[in-house]
Amino acid sequence: MNNRLKVLRAERNWSQAELGLRLDVSRQAVNAIETGKHDPSLPLAFRIARLFNASIEEIFNDGHE
């Protein structure tokens, strides 16, 4: 699954650790999501969407239209 998490984080000048703190997950979890090694659960996807004030589809893309 592709995502725009790294771009959105960079726009706010947040480190992975800082984003992890805001989402209540580890820095490694943020890194794994950004590099496509981990797909977040639905609750975490909602938390991410709320944090960036966007919809889940605006951040995550599963390759299907």
Added chain:
Amino acid sequence: MPRFAKKLNSPVVHDVIFALTGVGSVLFLALASGHGAPAIAATEPPLRAGATLLGLLAAAVTMAAATMRGERGNRDEYVNQTLARSALIGMVALVLSASFWEALFADNVGPLHGLTVVAMALGAWSLGYLYTRITGTVR
């Protein structure tokens, strides 16, 4: 999530635990598994021994499940998925390697005994953890 519990359940702590476990199990397998299995004492009737083993297994599963229920809230989901995936990899690897050993080497080298199987399980879980940390939880 309390800060201490969060730190205790961070991926880094798990990396260290599995590195130590992996090295420990490899050392055990290298140094101790060469000893032959002790002679089996024929004291218990097979049915009673089987029932005891099943009871022990059921108690261990109940205890482990209860522990996991409490622990899950303290870990972030990435760690949880990494642990679950690596445990699955380790379990399949253990079953396969024990079966192959039984089929190919047991007659000549001897059967696997208790602590060797435990060391194999921990080693397989550690290797599964390393693999999952490198490749991720998706693929």
